[in-house]
Amino acid sequence: MGPVCRGGRCAVIATERREIVIAGGGFAGSILARALHAEGRDLLLLERGRHPRFALGESSTPLANLALERLAVRYGLDDLWDLAAHGRWRRRLPEVGRGLKRGFCFYEHEPGEVFSPGPSSSRRLVVAASPDDDAADNQWLRADVDRFLFERARAEGVECREETAVEVISVPGDADGGPVRLRAGDRIVEADLLVDATGGSPLAASLGAGEASPRLRTNLVYSHFAGVEPFERAEGWPDSPFPERWSASHHLLEEGWMYQLRFDDGSVSAGFLLTGDPAGAAETVFASLLGRYPSLARQFADSRPLRPVVSRSGVAYRRDLAAGRGWLLLPHSFAFADPMFSTGIAWSLLAVERVVDLCRNGVPALGLLERYGSLLAAEADHIDRLLVAAYRFMPDMERFAAPAMVYFAAASFDELRQRLLDPPTEGWCWEGFLGTGDGRRRLFEELDERCVSAGVSGSLAEWVGPAIERWNLIGLLDPRRRNAYPVDLEDMEWRAVQVAAGLGLDAAELRRRWPRLRSPDHLSAALA
Ligand SMILES: Cc1cc2nc3c(=O)[nH]c(=O)nc-3n(C[C@H](O)[C@H](O)[C@H](O)COP(=O)(O)OP(=O)(O)OC[C@H]3O[C@@H](n4cnc5c(N)ncnc54)[C@H](O)[C@@H]3O)c2cc1C
Known part of the structure; x- marks a missing residue:
């Protein structure tokens, strides 16, 4: 007492x-x-x-x-x-x-223009995260x-x-x-x-x-909506590895970017992350941003918010x-x-x-808590480097592709490794998120340094391909894909065999373990 x-x-x-x-x-x-x-x-x-x-x-x-x-x-x-x-x-x-999530889509918009994927689909990027609906991720x-x-x-x-x-x-x-x-x-x-x-x-x-000071400063306006039309492929668009409505959709804009996440009941979570300070009521800001982008305006023409549209300043x-x-x-x-x-x-x-x-x-004990704290700090820096580069290059898709490719190479490499290899002694969880603890840390640092030195119009197109090569198991930047990357398990297997030694496996062992990618059941045995 x-x-x-x-x-x-x-x-x-x-x-x-x-x-x-x-x-x-x-x-x-x-x-x-x-x-x-x-x-x-x-x-x-x-x-x-x-x-x-x-x-x-x-x-x-x-x-x-x-x-x-x-x-x-x-x-x-x-x-x-x-x-x-x-x-x-x-x-x-x-x-x-929940909602089906087959992957990530990015679209570069221009104010006042109907969206078009552009020559060679250079304004649209589609990256599948799963081979089918059953194995797919979810919007929660x-x-x-x-x-x-x-x-x-x-x-x-x-x-x-x-x-x-x-x-x-x-x-x-x-x-x-x-x-x-x-x-x-x-x-x-x-x-x-x-x-x-x-x-x-x-x-x-x-x-x-x-x-501490965050490196990014953005503001958010958001809600959940009913009646939002899917941002589907129009006639003449290149093929997509999955129906794009079932993705985390990112619309890159002059003011920042908009996310759209569709749930299985048809409702959509949508919000604008803005680099400037929007004046006015959140609902008005949301409507006026839609009004600047005809393809987005058309999508939301018959929509209604399911809860009030609200804003949050200083998201980071x-x-x-x-x-x-x-x-x-x-x-x-x-x-x-x-x-x-x-x-x-x-x-x-x-x-x-x-x-x-x-x-x-x-x-x-305190020492273990401090170790946990240091890892979290290193991971937050690592994630920041990626996102700062993404913001610097938005909305220009050709420049934005560099941080996007770095992210997708790093994330898919981890997924493959964690599914194919036996866990390290301390478990996967201590390895460091997105490669914070291995060579990918330097990759992210270099992205950060180069995006600063590239200046307002510079590009990292020449740098990014060779830079991600060691981790690129999903054929990123292959021009035949025209910016739309499926989960092609055969192609991935071929690529993984080329870097098998880097994964600590010989080619035969890698092939033997390959079916693990389709079924997670081996996990029970590995962890038992
Ligand atoms: C705009 C935005 C969009 C995001 N989108 C994504 C995304 O698409 N994908 C993704 O992976 N991550 C996303 N995130 C990050 C994601 O929201 C977090 O990783 C996730 O919510 C963390 O979950 P949590 O349970 O740790 O915390 P929270 O979800 O924040 O839950 C914290 C809980 O603590 C309670 N609480 C607060 N104060 C107290 C108190 N004093 N005492 C007791 N309880 C308290 C709150 O009521 C709340 O229920 C997004 C974040 C933001 C801000």
């Missing part, structure tokens, strides 16, 4: 004690809680709001699916296995809203997904509380040690470890993580520390730059795997 004072009034409140407190019941907090509970840890999951609640961060990727599959197998969380592929999700969890309807995962946590015996905002009372000093003291609703809780899964809330500041943020004595931040509490390449969900899940690993034998 102890006295707690607020607004000049003091009361004596009972103090609870837990090994681990997770603040924030988004998907990351809930999955982490379930895995830690499966490991026998004593914990509390606290959510400020009440599910279902709206959240952004909807477009998943193959690397996110791999992390979900590993978490499913390692901690016996079967539903995560189902969430990792569109077919499984649709069949086994039909009540949880976050209100549904987050509620589902939070309820699963509760059903499995995790102690969960909603409408319970966490505030920090004190963190242990270097000399005295001791627990983190928290106010959780009307109670006091002491924890050996606080995990901040609140996604960019002020909680991190009260733990001692100061604000960054903290100067990701962990300290008695606490750590999940990625979305530490840094966010931009949703351009859908990196958030995959990065968060990778960090969830790490935190469970760190806590397997109890609360980790």
Whole structure:
């Protein structure tokens, strides 16, 4: 028991004690809680709001699916296995809203002009992420997904509380040690470890993580809509590896870019990321941007918002520390730059795997927390380099292709490696997101340096092909593809055989393992 004072009034409140407190019941907090509970840890999951609640961060990727599959197998969380592929999700969890995502599409628009892919399809880039609908990624309807995962946590015996905002009372000093003291609703809780899964809330500041300057500064206007026409191929467009409506669609504009994510029920999540400061009400800004681009205006002509169109200024943020004595931040509490390449969900899940690993034998010592924090900082820098280059070259597709190719080479290389190879001793999760810990770190650094020196009209077209060659297993920049890259498993196998030694395999072994790309079932055996 102890006295707690607020607004000049003091009361004596009972103090609870837990090994681990997770603040924030988004998907990351809930999955982490379930895995830690499966490991026998004593914990509390606290959510400020009440599910279902709206959240952004909807477009998943193959690397996110791999992390979900590993978490499913390692901690016996079967539903995560189902969430990792569109077919499984649709069949086994039909009540949880989602959308088919076959890949990424990018379109370069000009104000006042109807969109055209241009000669040699130079204004359109299509990259498939899966060979068919069944194995495809998903757009997550976050209100549904987050509620589902939070309820699963509760059903499995995790102690969960909603409408319970966490505030920090004190963190242990270097000399005295001791627990983190928290106010959780009307109670006091002491924890050996606080995990901040609140996604960019002020909680991190009260733990001692100061604000750092993000490299990007953008503003966002967004909502969910009904009645949005698909941005389909018009007659005469080159072939596409999949129906483009089932993608994360990126429309590159003079003012920034627009995302469109379609759910299976026909609703669409759409928003503009803007480099300038838009004046006026969010709905007016949204409408006037549509008005400048005839192909987008046509798509939204008969649409209606399903919730108010709202704006958010200063989308990007960054903290100067990701962990300290008695606490750590999940990625979305530490840094966010931009949703351009859908990196958030995959990065968060990778960090969830790490935190469970760190806590397997109890609360980790400061040295381990610091290692976690350094890796997160390196990864945030790595992601920043990519996104800063993307913004510098937008909306010109020919120049924008350099950061895009760097991203797709790095991400597809990781996917292939994680599916084909046995996990390293510490597990894939400690390898560093998108190659932060290997030669791809230098690749991203060089992209960053060169995009600064290229200036306002320079191009990296000559540089990018040779630069990504070691990681380019999906035929990126092959002119025969005309900027539309399918998942061509035969072609990929041929390319992978050429670099088999770099993967630590001989060609025969690589061929033997190749069927793993089609079926993730080998994972169960590898992790058992
Ligand atoms: C505009 C935008 C678009 C994005 N698009 C994508 C995308 O397409 N793909 C992708 O992979 N990622 C995307 N992201 C990133 C993605 O949103 C995050 O990676 C993801 O939401 C992280 O999930 P989380 O559970 O860690 O945090 P959140 O989803 O932010 O959940 C945090 C939870 O904590 C709760 N909370 C807050 N404060 C407190 C408190 N004091 N006490 C208790 N609870 C609290 C909140 O109510 C919330 O439920 C996007 C991000 C933004 C900003």
